[in-house]
Amino acid sequence: MPAVIEVRHLHKGYGSTVAVDDVSFTVQQGEIFGILGPNGAGKTTTVECVEGLRTADRGEISVLGLDPRRDRAELTQRLGVQLQDGRLPERLTAGEALRLYASFYRRPADPGDLMDALGLAGKRRTPYAKLSGGQQQRLSIALALIGNPEVAVLDELTTGLDPQARRDTWSLIQDVRSRGVTIMLVTHFMEEAERLCDRVAVIDRGRVVAVDSPAGLTERLRDGRRIRFRPSVPFEDALLTGLPDVIGLARSGDHVVVTGTADALTAVTSVLARNGIVAQHLRVEQPSLEDAFVALTGSHSGAGPGGAPGAGAT
Numbered sequence: 001m002p003a004v005i006e007v008r009h010l011h012k013g014y015g016s017t018v019a020v021d022d023v024s025f026t027v028q029q030g031e032i033f034g035i036l037g038p039n040g041a042g043k044t045t046t047v048e049c050v051e052g053l054r055t056a057d058r059g060e061i062s063v064l065g066l067d068p069r070r071d072r073a074e075l076t077q078r079l080g081v082q083l084q085d086g087r088l089p090e091r092l093t094a095g096e097a098l099r100l101y102a103s104f105y106r107r108p109a110d111p112g113d114l115m116d117a118l119g120l121a122g123k124r125r126t127p128y129a130k131l132s133g134g135q136q137q138r139l140s141i142a143l144a145l146i147g148n149p150e151v152a153v154l155d156e157l158t159t160g161l162d163p164q165a166r167r168d169t170w171s172l173i174q175d176v177r178s179r180g181v182t183i184m185l186v187t188h189f190m191e192e193a194e195r196l197c198d199r200v201a202v203i204d205r206g207r208v209v210a211v212d213s214p215a216g217l218t219e220r221l222r223d224g225r226r227i228r229f230r231p232s233v234p235f236e237d238a239l240l241t242g243l244p245d246v247i248g249l250a251r252s253g254d255h256v257v258v259t260g261t262a263d264a265l266t267a268v269t270s271v272l273a274r275n276g277i278v279a280q281h282l283r284v285e286q287p288s289l290e291d292a293f294v295a296l297t298g299s300h301s302g303a304g305p306g307g308a309p310g311a312g313a314t
Protein backbone atom coordinates (compact mmCIF):
# COMPACT_ATOMS: atom_id res chain seq x y z
CA MET A 1 0.00 0.00 0.00
CA PRO A 2 1.52 3.38 -0.91
CA ALA A 3 2.29 5.89 1.85
CA VAL A 4 0.12 9.01 1.65
CA ILE A 5 1.62 10.90 4.58
CA GLU A 6 5.23 10.52 5.66
CA VAL A 7 6.58 12.38 8.65
CA ARG A 8 10.24 11.93 9.52
CA HIS A 9 12.04 13.31 12.54
CA LEU A 10 9.73 16.31 12.91
CA HIS A 11 10.84 18.96 15.42
CA LYS A 12 8.93 22.12 16.28
CA GLY A 13 9.34 24.53 19.18
CA TYR A 14 7.68 27.75 20.24
CA GLY A 15 10.34 29.87 21.94
CA SER A 16 11.68 27.72 24.75
CA THR A 17 8.75 25.22 24.54
CA VAL A 18 9.55 22.07 22.62
CA ALA A 19 6.15 21.10 21.20
CA VAL A 20 7.29 18.30 18.87
CA ASP A 21 10.54 16.52 19.62
CA ASP A 22 11.29 13.95 16.90
CA VAL A 23 8.00 12.61 15.57
CA SER A 24 7.98 10.06 12.73
CA PHE A 25 5.11 8.02 11.28
CA THR A 26 3.67 6.90 7.95
CA VAL A 27 0.00 6.85 6.95
CA GLN A 28 -0.96 4.38 4.21
CA GLN A 29 -3.52 5.02 1.52
CA GLY A 30 -7.11 4.39 2.62
CA GLU A 31 -6.22 4.23 6.32
CA ILE A 32 -7.95 5.96 9.19
CA PHE A 33 -4.93 6.91 11.25
CA GLY A 34 -5.40 8.29 14.75
CA ILE A 35 -3.19 10.63 16.75
CA LEU A 36 -3.76 10.15 20.47
CA GLY A 37 -2.03 11.89 23.31
CA PRO A 38 -2.54 13.87 26.51
CA ASN A 39 -3.17 17.63 26.45
CA GLY A 40 -0.16 19.53 25.23
CA ALA A 41 1.50 16.40 23.76
CA GLY A 42 2.11 18.07 20.39
CA LYS A 43 -0.75 16.57 18.36
CA THR A 44 -2.14 19.79 16.90
CA THR A 45 1.34 21.12 16.16
CA THR A 46 2.13 17.89 14.30
CA VAL A 47 -1.04 17.98 12.19
CA GLU A 48 -0.62 21.69 11.48
CA CYS A 49 2.85 20.96 10.09
CA VAL A 50 1.32 18.15 7.96
CA GLU A 51 -1.30 20.62 6.70
CA GLY A 52 1.37 23.19 5.84
CA LEU A 53 -0.04 25.69 8.34
CA ARG A 54 3.16 25.66 10.38
CA THR A 55 6.79 25.38 9.37
CA ALA A 56 8.75 22.62 11.07
CA ASP A 57 12.10 23.55 12.62
CA ARG A 58 13.57 20.25 11.40
CA GLY A 59 12.44 17.06 9.72
CA GLU A 60 10.69 16.06 6.51
CA ILE A 61 7.01 15.83 5.65
CA SER A 62 5.49 14.50 2.47
CA VAL A 63 1.73 14.43 1.79
CA LEU A 64 0.61 12.78 -1.48
CA GLY A 65 4.24 13.20 -2.57
CA LEU A 66 4.05 16.98 -2.00
CA ASP A 67 5.87 19.25 0.42
CA PRO A 68 3.14 20.91 2.52
CA ARG A 69 4.92 24.29 2.60
CA ARG A 70 6.46 24.43 -0.88
CA ASP A 71 3.51 22.85 -2.72
CA ARG A 72 0.79 24.44 -0.62
CA ALA A 73 -1.44 25.55 -3.52
CA GLU A 74 -1.53 22.07 -5.04
CA LEU A 75 -1.96 20.35 -1.68
CA THR A 76 -4.87 22.62 -0.71
CA GLN A 77 -6.82 21.14 -3.63
CA ARG A 78 -6.24 17.58 -2.43
CA LEU A 79 -6.22 17.87 1.36
CA GLY A 80 -9.29 18.59 3.49
CA VAL A 81 -8.68 20.21 6.85
CA GLN A 82 -10.97 20.55 9.84
CA LEU A 83 -9.59 23.35 11.94
CA GLN A 84 -9.72 23.45 15.73
CA ASP A 85 -11.50 26.73 16.54
CA GLY A 86 -12.31 27.29 12.88
CA ARG A 87 -14.87 30.04 13.45
CA LEU A 88 -16.75 31.63 10.55
CA PRO A 89 -18.31 35.11 10.19
CA GLU A 90 -21.44 35.21 12.33
CA ARG A 91 -23.90 36.16 9.59
CA LEU A 92 -22.67 33.71 6.95
CA THR A 93 -25.27 30.95 6.59
CA ALA A 94 -24.31 27.27 6.59
CA GLY A 95 -25.31 26.98 2.90
CA GLU A 96 -23.33 30.09 1.93
CA ALA A 97 -20.25 28.84 3.79
CA LEU A 98 -20.34 25.53 1.93
CA ARG A 99 -20.92 27.16 -1.47
CA LEU A 100 -18.10 29.65 -0.78
CA TYR A 101 -15.68 26.87 0.19
CA ALA A 102 -16.83 24.75 -2.78
CA SER A 103 -15.80 27.61 -5.09
CA PHE A 104 -12.16 27.22 -3.97
CA TYR A 105 -11.89 23.69 -5.37
CA ARG A 106 -11.53 22.21 -8.84
CA ARG A 107 -13.85 19.27 -8.15
CA PRO A 108 -16.04 20.08 -5.14
CA ALA A 109 -18.64 17.79 -3.61
CA ASP A 110 -22.29 18.79 -3.80
CA PRO A 111 -23.03 21.10 -0.81
CA GLY A 112 -26.62 19.82 -0.53
CA ASP A 113 -25.51 16.17 -0.41
CA LEU A 114 -22.96 16.94 2.30
CA MET A 115 -25.49 18.84 4.39
CA ASP A 116 -27.89 15.88 4.13
CA ALA A 117 -25.14 13.43 5.11
CA LEU A 118 -24.21 15.54 8.15
CA GLY A 119 -27.74 16.19 9.33
CA LEU A 120 -27.62 19.89 8.40
CA ALA A 121 -30.24 19.85 5.65
CA GLY A 122 -32.65 22.08 7.58
CA LYS A 123 -29.92 24.58 8.46
CA ARG A 124 -29.03 25.83 4.98
CA ARG A 125 -30.28 29.38 5.69
CA THR A 126 -29.22 29.53 9.34
CA PRO A 127 -26.45 32.06 10.13
CA TYR A 128 -23.32 30.56 11.64
CA ALA A 129 -23.85 32.33 14.98
CA LYS A 130 -27.31 30.76 15.32
CA LEU A 131 -26.10 27.16 14.83
CA SER A 132 -25.68 25.09 18.00
CA GLY A 133 -22.15 24.03 19.00
CA GLY A 134 -22.77 20.55 17.58
CA GLN A 135 -24.10 21.98 14.30
CA GLN A 136 -21.07 24.29 13.99
CA GLN A 137 -18.90 21.23 14.55
CA ARG A 138 -20.72 19.28 11.81
CA LEU A 139 -20.39 22.25 9.48
CA SER A 140 -16.62 22.26 10.11
CA ILE A 141 -16.52 18.59 9.08
CA ALA A 142 -18.54 19.39 5.94
CA LEU A 143 -16.09 22.20 5.09
CA ALA A 144 -13.19 19.72 5.45
CA LEU A 145 -14.88 17.40 2.95
CA ILE A 146 -16.34 19.91 0.45
CA GLY A 147 -13.31 19.79 -1.83
CA ASN A 148 -13.64 16.01 -2.34
CA PRO A 149 -10.19 15.58 -0.76
CA GLU A 150 -7.91 12.56 -1.19
CA VAL A 151 -6.73 13.08 2.39
CA ALA A 152 -8.72 14.59 5.26
CA VAL A 153 -7.15 15.76 8.51
CA LEU A 154 -9.71 16.05 11.28
CA ASP A 155 -8.79 17.58 14.63
CA GLU A 156 -11.19 16.82 17.49
CA LEU A 157 -13.72 15.40 15.07
CA THR A 158 -16.60 14.87 17.47
CA THR A 159 -15.79 17.09 20.46
CA GLY A 160 -18.99 18.85 21.50
CA LEU A 161 -21.31 16.38 19.76
CA ASP A 162 -23.94 14.39 21.63
CA PRO A 163 -23.60 10.57 21.57
CA GLN A 164 -26.02 10.08 18.65
CA ALA A 165 -24.40 12.83 16.55
CA ARG A 166 -21.01 11.31 17.38
CA ARG A 167 -22.11 7.89 16.10
CA ASP A 168 -23.61 9.45 12.96
CA THR A 169 -20.31 11.25 12.35
CA TRP A 170 -18.36 8.00 12.76
CA SER A 171 -20.48 6.29 10.14
CA LEU A 172 -20.05 9.28 7.81
CA ILE A 173 -16.27 9.03 8.25
CA GLN A 174 -16.41 5.30 7.49
CA ASP A 175 -18.38 6.10 4.30
CA VAL A 176 -15.81 8.72 3.34
CA ARG A 177 -13.01 6.21 3.87
CA SER A 178 -14.83 3.55 1.84
CA ARG A 179 -14.64 6.01 -1.06
CA GLY A 180 -10.84 5.75 -0.78
CA VAL A 181 -10.12 8.89 1.25
CA THR A 182 -7.22 8.61 3.68
CA ILE A 183 -8.08 10.08 7.06
CA MET A 184 -5.86 11.38 9.84
CA LEU A 185 -7.74 11.98 13.03
CA VAL A 186 -6.70 13.73 16.25
CA THR A 187 -8.86 12.53 19.10
CA HIS A 188 -9.20 12.41 22.87
CA PHE A 189 -11.88 9.74 22.72
CA MET A 190 -10.68 6.19 23.23
CA GLU A 191 -13.97 4.77 21.92
CA GLU A 192 -13.58 6.87 18.77
CA ALA A 193 -10.06 5.57 18.22
CA GLU A 194 -11.18 1.98 18.83
CA ARG A 195 -14.18 2.22 16.51
CA LEU A 196 -12.62 4.18 13.68
CA CYS A 197 -8.85 3.89 13.54
CA ASP A 198 -6.91 1.20 11.74
CA ARG A 199 -3.76 2.38 13.48
CA VAL A 200 -2.98 4.93 16.13
CA ALA A 201 0.15 6.91 16.96
CA VAL A 202 0.36 7.67 20.66
CA ILE A 203 2.22 10.94 21.19
CA ASP A 204 3.51 12.01 24.58
CA ARG A 205 5.62 15.08 25.33
CA GLY A 206 6.40 15.63 21.67
CA ARG A 207 7.46 12.06 20.93
CA VAL A 208 5.77 9.03 19.39
CA VAL A 209 5.67 6.36 22.08
CA ALA A 210 3.82 3.71 20.03
CA VAL A 211 2.23 3.15 16.62
CA ASP A 212 -0.09 0.17 16.35
CA SER A 213 -3.70 -0.90 15.82
CA PRO A 214 -5.93 -0.25 18.85
CA ALA A 215 -6.01 -4.05 19.45
CA GLY A 216 -2.22 -4.25 19.08
CA LEU A 217 -1.75 -1.52 21.68
CA THR A 218 -3.91 -3.31 24.25
CA GLU A 219 -2.18 -6.65 23.54
CA ARG A 220 1.11 -5.03 24.54
CA LEU A 221 -0.14 -4.77 28.10
CA ARG A 222 1.40 -7.91 29.47
CA ASP A 223 -0.23 -7.40 32.84
CA GLY A 224 -3.43 -5.96 31.50
CA ARG A 225 -5.74 -8.91 32.10
CA ARG A 226 -7.55 -8.85 35.42
CA ILE A 227 -9.27 -11.88 36.97
CA ARG A 228 -11.63 -10.98 39.77
CA PHE A 229 -13.35 -13.56 42.03
CA ARG A 230 -14.49 -14.37 45.56
CA PRO A 231 -12.76 -17.51 46.87
CA SER A 232 -15.02 -20.02 48.63
CA VAL A 233 -12.33 -20.49 51.34
CA PRO A 234 -9.34 -18.33 52.37
CA PHE A 235 -5.96 -19.01 50.76
CA GLU A 236 -2.42 -17.62 50.89
CA ASP A 237 -1.37 -15.18 48.13
CA ALA A 238 1.67 -17.34 47.39
CA LEU A 239 -0.60 -20.05 45.98
CA LEU A 240 -1.19 -17.81 42.92
CA THR A 241 1.67 -15.28 42.95
CA GLY A 242 4.15 -18.12 42.33
CA LEU A 243 2.52 -18.92 38.96
CA PRO A 244 4.56 -17.72 35.95
CA ASP A 245 1.50 -16.14 34.24
CA VAL A 246 0.48 -14.19 37.34
CA ILE A 247 1.98 -10.71 37.66
CA GLY A 248 0.14 -9.34 40.68
CA LEU A 249 -2.52 -10.07 43.28
CA ALA A 250 -4.58 -7.61 45.25
CA ARG A 251 -7.42 -8.06 47.72
CA SER A 252 -10.49 -5.86 47.76
CA GLY A 253 -12.85 -6.82 50.59
CA ASP A 254 -13.58 -10.52 50.18
CA HIS A 255 -12.60 -10.39 46.49
CA VAL A 256 -9.26 -11.24 44.96
CA VAL A 257 -7.99 -9.46 41.84
CA VAL A 258 -5.24 -11.23 39.95
CA THR A 259 -3.42 -9.50 37.08
CA GLY A 260 -1.62 -11.62 34.56
CA THR A 261 -0.94 -12.65 30.99
CA ALA A 262 -3.46 -14.03 28.52
CA ASP A 263 -2.81 -17.55 29.95
CA ALA A 264 -3.34 -16.57 33.57
CA LEU A 265 -7.02 -17.56 33.66
CA THR A 266 -6.32 -21.23 32.88
CA ALA A 267 -3.41 -21.34 35.33
CA VAL A 268 -5.36 -19.68 38.16
CA THR A 269 -8.55 -21.71 37.79
CA SER A 270 -6.69 -25.02 37.65
CA VAL A 271 -4.60 -24.27 40.78
CA LEU A 272 -7.73 -23.17 42.63
CA ALA A 273 -9.58 -26.34 41.55
CA ARG A 274 -6.66 -28.56 42.64
CA ASN A 275 -6.85 -26.93 46.07
CA GLY A 276 -10.62 -27.33 46.40
CA ILE A 277 -11.27 -23.57 46.12
CA VAL A 278 -14.26 -22.38 44.13
CA ALA A 279 -13.85 -19.00 42.36
CA GLN A 280 -17.25 -17.41 42.93
CA HIS A 281 -18.45 -14.41 40.91
CA LEU A 282 -15.53 -14.93 38.52
CA ARG A 283 -15.03 -12.03 36.08
CA VAL A 284 -12.27 -11.50 33.56
CA GLU A 285 -11.53 -7.91 32.47
CA GLN A 286 -9.63 -7.35 29.24
CA PRO A 287 -7.28 -4.39 29.06
CA SER A 288 -8.84 -1.43 27.28
CA LEU A 289 -7.24 1.11 24.98
CA GLU A 290 -7.51 3.52 27.92
CA ASP A 291 -5.37 1.10 30.01
CA ALA A 292 -2.80 0.98 27.21
CA PHE A 293 -2.86 4.78 26.90
CA VAL A 294 -2.29 5.19 30.64
CA ALA A 295 0.54 2.66 30.58
CA LEU A 296 2.20 4.42 27.64
CA THR A 297 1.76 8.03 28.72
CA GLY A 298 1.16 7.87 32.45
CA SER A 299 -1.96 10.00 32.06
CA HIS A 300 -5.66 9.55 31.44
CA SER A 301 -7.19 10.55 28.14
CA GLY A 302 -9.54 12.98 29.84
CA ALA A 303 -12.55 11.35 28.21
CA GLY A 304 -14.42 8.21 29.15
CA PRO A 305 -16.08 6.08 26.48
CA GLY A 306 -18.50 8.39 24.72
CA GLY A 307 -18.06 10.98 27.46
CA ALA A 308 -17.05 14.56 27.31
CA PRO A 309 -13.41 15.54 27.39
CA GLY A 310 -12.11 16.54 30.77
CA ALA A 311 -11.12 19.99 31.87
CA GLY A 312 -8.34 21.45 29.82
CA ALA A 313 -9.12 19.41 26.70
CA THR A 314 -9.07 21.61 23.64
Ligand SMILES: Nc1ncnc2c1ncn2[C@@H]1O[C@H](COP(=O)(O)OP(=O)(O)OP(=O)(O)O)[C@@H](O)[C@H]1O
Binding pocket: 014, 017, 018, 019, 020, 037, 038, 039, 040, 041, 042, 043, 044, 045, 046, 312, 313, 314
Ligand atom coordinates in the same frame (compact mmCIF):
# COMPACT_ATOMS: atom_id res chain seq x y z
N1 LIG B 1 1.30 29.09 19.20
C1 LIG B 1 1.93 28.60 20.27
N2 LIG B 1 2.80 29.35 20.98
C2 LIG B 1 3.44 28.88 22.06
N3 LIG B 1 3.29 27.61 22.52
C3 LIG B 1 2.43 26.81 21.86
C4 LIG B 1 1.70 27.26 20.71
N4 LIG B 1 0.93 26.24 20.26
C5 LIG B 1 1.16 25.21 21.10
N5 LIG B 1 2.06 25.55 22.06
C6 LIG B 1 2.58 24.65 23.13
O1 LIG B 1 3.16 23.54 22.49
C7 LIG B 1 2.83 22.34 23.20
C8 LIG B 1 2.09 21.37 22.29
O2 LIG B 1 0.82 21.96 21.96
P1 LIG B 1 -0.21 21.26 20.97
O3 LIG B 1 -1.37 22.20 20.83
O4 LIG B 1 0.49 20.84 19.74
O5 LIG B 1 -0.62 19.97 21.80
P2 LIG B 1 -1.89 19.04 21.67
O6 LIG B 1 -1.39 17.65 21.89
O7 LIG B 1 -2.61 19.30 20.41
O8 LIG B 1 -2.74 19.49 22.92
P3 LIG B 1 -4.35 19.49 23.16
O9 LIG B 1 -4.76 18.06 23.26
O10 LIG B 1 -4.45 20.19 24.47
O11 LIG B 1 -4.98 20.22 22.02
C9 LIG B 1 2.06 22.77 24.42
O12 LIG B 1 2.97 22.91 25.49
C10 LIG B 1 1.49 24.12 24.00
O13 LIG B 1 1.30 24.94 25.15
